[in-house]
Amino acid sequence: MDSAIIDIVWCGAHNQSNDNILVMSSKGTIYLSQNNGDDWQKFAEVFHRKGLLVLQDENEKVGVVNKIQKSPIDPQLIIFLGTEFVNWISPDCGQTINAIYTGRQMREFQFHPKRKDWILASSWSKCQMKQKDCYVTKDLMLSQDMGLNWEVIAKYVNQYSWGFKSPYNEVIPEERIMITYEPNGKGHQQLSGWNMKTHLFYSDDFMKTKTMLVNQGNKFQLTPNHVFVAQVMNSSNQEVTLLVSESDQYEYNFRYVQMPDILKDHSYTIVDSQYGAFININHLKPSSIMGTTYISDSTASRYRISLNYTVRTEEGQCDFERVLGLEGIYLANVYASEQAELYQSEIDEDSPRIKEGDLSKFKQTKITFDKGSRWQPLTPPVVDSEGKKLQCDSKSCSLHLHSVSTKMQFGPFYSTKNSIGLILGTGNIGKYLSYRPDQVNTYMSRDGGLTWFEIAKGSHIYEIGDHGGVIVLASDQQATKVLKYSWNEGLTWEVFQFSEQPIEITNIITEPSNIGTRFIIYGTSDLFINEENIEQGNIVKIDFSQIHGRECIGEDQPSSENSDYELWSPTGKINPDCLNGNENAKCFNGEDLQRQHSVQYCQCTEEDWECDLNFHRENSDPNAKCIPYELYEQNFEAPENCEDYYEVTRGYRRVAGNKCQGGVEYNPVSLLCPGFKFWKFRNIWDFMLICIFAAIVYFIYKNRHHFSKKQDHKMEQQQSARAYGQKNG
Known part of the structure; x- marks a missing residue:
């Protein structure tokens, strides 16, 4: 490749293997493989020639590609966004290229979730030198013919989106657009900070008419179940508050979220929205690197603190990840409480003595198995990857892993939905997370984070394929010719030389569903031509089904003598030497494997309940009962519009998405409304009982x-x- 690879996209028809791969280099050159990485075609001349044909001014430049985007409903439809006024579109994964002249550079491109011809994009208007009455604004543009023609439908735009996520939506009009913008904007547009003149609207006729949803609503996030909106309260202090509504309804019902404390909010990050929401809130200052993570009930309206001192970046990214494939398990990084409290108090007093760079030296990793009700340290390995006993016996010693705040210096914790129970990460054992390369090693859990093992010395980049049947590692701190791979979930490793010359590996990836045995390794190497050092991009394909050709058998008879599979349960009561398959079974699962699984609901225990809004665990003990906050007075009075019954919390609520049955019960107490009429009933069961x-x-x-x-x-x-x-x- 002519330079480093910065993007890779698999594409292909539904229900067919993803044999077509598109690659973009840092110079904007597009490469295409139609046989899953065996051969590559360079398309630089094709894109340039097609672009020249549509230019309307000989002084204009064609530019190069700076982004590849695939349609969510047609995986063969690809848009290539350009650096100038030309974009390109392909209906067949890059085999046919058509250039489109738009007269301006397009940004923030969005396909419609149901209509593949409808596209939204934004673009900044431009003014010629000394041009009067011209102002630079961010404009919203619409195309209804797959990018051939565009029209500006709004100016002074902040954020926009189609009005729903699911392609199966039947309630919300297909034309609905959600947008935050300044309806009375004047002059050159500024997008820095929160703006009291920006509001949230929606339109069902492509902005011909529009309805205001939230006054001073600047930012929103649309999820399959809810839409969250940040409303500006004070632009000078950059303070905001949060509203939420169901997103799958024709009419929205926005309400302010209920939090346990009245604190200043400067920004929000929705870190997870499965069964309610986890929200990380920055209470300290507009660009703080520390936040508080809250968890909601199933309505995403009522929140309690789940995790204090969560690590976040100035851009709002959080060290917080859900373990895919298993419900209720999350990993997060926090700052040690002593240093975090000092940092927090000094910001409040405006006299910082601990710098943010120093605070980053005190990161620690936590895990929850009950969706944020209780957090605990990671259990450290007993021995290292060489079988030597590790000294990590004190209460302050545990395993810590890197995440997004590391800025990709080391690999982040990683899991996939089709390799249930497997988690990979880089880090160290000790009191705090280390950034020293000689102290960072590579770790893996085979049981959803209950136990951890060191699988390699040093930091590595990694990938999982074949439904978890193949794990691949390669060094990411120095150039290398070899990689390691395992067929038995890291119990043993084999070395494979993939290149004649050392490559500085950027990443290892497999097709998006992680069910194949074909991997792509890409990175850079140096060439010396005419005494000049030139960086080139490298890409290597490896197919592990050709290394171990036998396909696994016996998936319909797990744990039998002739089967390569065994039953596995994410309970911790497992055979440590053999989890998803036999220890000695060096075979591949195959892309057509359908994992058998059954679900049995357990009886409810204390772990299935968390503290309700305005309650917390006594003495911060995760096993203690939930008690009210010191200044909170519980209200037992009936609401104004009380009908028949009303409920009073016991201080607990079931963890959102939890489906346990029987056992420990902390459901709210039902009380009769004042003036209850016995001839009015909530349901047939009330009538029968009376x-x-x-x-x-x-x-x-x-x-x-x-x-x-x-x-x-x-x-x-x-x-x-x-x-x-x-x-x-």
Whole structure:
């Protein structure tokens, strides 16, 4: 390749193997492989020639590609965004290229989730030198013919999106657009900081008419279940508050989220939105590197603190990841409490003594198995990858892993949905996370984070394929010719030389679903031509099915003598030497493998409940009961519009998405509304219970004389028994 590779895209028809791969180099050159990486075609001349044909001014430049984007509903439809006024489109994974002249540089490109011909994009307007009454603005543009023609439908735009995520939506109009912009904008547009003049609108007719949703709503995030909006409260102090509404309804119902404390909010990051939401909030200052992570109930409206002192970057990225394939397991990095409290107090006092660079020396990794109700350190390995015993016995010693805040200096923690239970990461054991390359090693968990093993000395880049059946590692700190791979979840490793010359590896990837045995390794190497050092891009394909050709058998009879598979349960009660398959089974699963799984709901335990809004664990003990915050007074009074019953919390709520049954119950207490009318019922069961109760009362009343006579007769028998010295029966 002519330079370093910066993007790779798999494409192909639905239900077919992804044999077509597109690659973009740092010089904007596009390469295409139609046989999964065996051969490559360079398309630089094709793109340039096609671009020249559509230019309308001989002084304009064609430019090069700076972004590849694939349609979410047609995986063969590809848009190539250019650095100038020309873009390119391909309906067949790059085999056919058509140039499109737009007259301006396009940004933030969005395909429609259902209509492949509809596209939204943004572009900054331009003014000629000394041109009067011309202002630079960010404009929203619409195309309804796959990019051939464009029209500007809004100016002074901040953010925009199509109005829904799911292609199966039948409620929200297909034309709906959500947008934050300044409807009365004047002059040159500025996008720095929060703006009191920017509001959130939606339109169902491509901005011909529009409806305001949130006044001073500057930023929003649309998820399959909810839409979150940051509303500006004070632009001078850069303070915001958060609103939420269901996103799958025709009409929105925005409400302010309920938080346990009234604190200054400067920015939000939605770190997870499965079954409610995890939100990281920056309370300290506009670009703080520390935030507080909150967890919501299933409505995403009521929040409690899940994790304090969470690591975040100035751009809002958070060291917080969900373990894919298993529900309720998350990994996060935090700052040690002593240093974090010092940093926080000094920001409040505006007299910082601990610098942000120094604070980064005190990172620690935590894990939760109950969706943020309790967090704990990672259990350190007992021995290293060479079998030597590790000294990590004190309470302050644990395993720590790198994440996004490391800026890709080391590999982040990594899991995939099709390799259940496997997690990879780079880090160290000790009190804090280390950035020294000689202290960073590579680790893996085979049981969803319960236990960890050191699998290699030093930092490595990694990838998982074949449903977890193949794991590949390569050094990412120095140029190398070899990689390591394992067929048995890291219990043993084999070395494979993939290149004649050392390559500084950028990444190892496989096709997006991680079910294949073909891997792509890409990086850079140096060439010396005419005494000049030239960096070139390198790409290597490896197919592990050709190294170990036998396909695994017996998936329908796991744990039997003739099967390569065994049953596995994410409970910790597992065979440490053999999890997803036999230890000695060097075979590949194949792309058509359908993993068998069954779900059994457990009885509810304390771990299935978390503290409700305005409650916390006593003495910060994760096993203690939930008690109210010191200044919180629980309200037992009925709401104003009370109908029949109302509920009062016991201080607990079930973890969002939890489906346990029976066992420990902390459901809210139901109380009768004042003036409750007994002829009004919530449901048929209320009616039946009251009927049964009335029948019992009526039966006792009608037979009161019979019960009275029976009681008198029993007393006579007891008196007669005492008279004859018998025991009272």
